[in-house]
Amino acid sequence: MLVGCDFSSSPTQRKPIVVALGSVKQGRVLLRELLRFPTLDAWANWLEQPLEWVGGFDLPFGLPRVLVETLDWPTEWLACMHHYASLSREEIRQEFKAFCDARPVGQKFAHRQTDGPAGSSPSMKWVNPPVAYMLHTGVPRLIATGVTLPGMCVPAVAAYQRTALEAYPGLLARELIGNQSYKSDDKLKQTPERLIARKQLLQALELGQTRLGLRLKLTHAQHDTLVADASGDCLDAVLCMVQAAWAFEQHLGGHACYGLPVFDSLEGWIVSA
Secondary structure (H helix, E strand, C coil): CEEEEECCCCCCCCCCEEEEEEEEECCEEEEEEEEEECCHHHHHHHHCCCCCEEEEECCCCCCCHHHHHHCCCCCCHHHHHHHHHHCCHHHHHHHHHHHHHCCCCCCCCCCCCCHHHHCCCCCCCCCCCCHHHHHHHHHHHHHHHCCEECCCECCCCCCCCEEEEECCHHHHHHHHHCCCCCCCCCHHHCCHHHHHHHHHHHHHHHHCCCCCCCEEECCHHHHHHHHHCCCCHHHHHHHHHHHHHHHHHHHHCCCCCCCCCCCCCCCCCECCC
């Protein structure tokens, strides 16, 4: 089974965590269903289900090495994550702000090696978007579930094979529609232009117009649901699922690390970047 997850560090009934479930066969990615979780506990409980999957999760799996070393935190990934999870959000904000304040203008945030090719935000950002808090809330729950993170963490004992990969829907979306904006949580910005962009993005996915060599298969109802979701959360979950499908096919083709290059295991890497 394939999983794509559009994550939120503070989910609500109005803006839940969205999980897309599906499968891939002969280059066709089928969307089975969309799940919505209004709380972190509900999402974590779902992760505990006795299912086997390969999933793409839209949250950072690691921090920049230069940040970790400057703060004198553990440089082994699992130890670093345990330390990070022990901090409060306010402690994280204070430590990261002090780090930024000590750096020159234009270089305030530290980047991971994957940020360049992926075009992603620094994983230490605590605002716009608060990806540092997404890592803080999401990764410890993945660890607790006993998932495998290729190149980073393999559980000692796993009753079910669950493989989690860091995904980034913006990477795939930009490939298909450039820098057009296709979503907004602000109702005033949920414009006809963004609606058209979602339609164009879905059409490109269904036609297989990506370097990943995959075609998305949707029912008419699924297509309408994805177009109608002006927040883009459902579409982002599907984009993550398509990235997971590519990784799964790389694994089936003999790539032990699901298509990921050799990377710094402290920082992590975004799948297909």
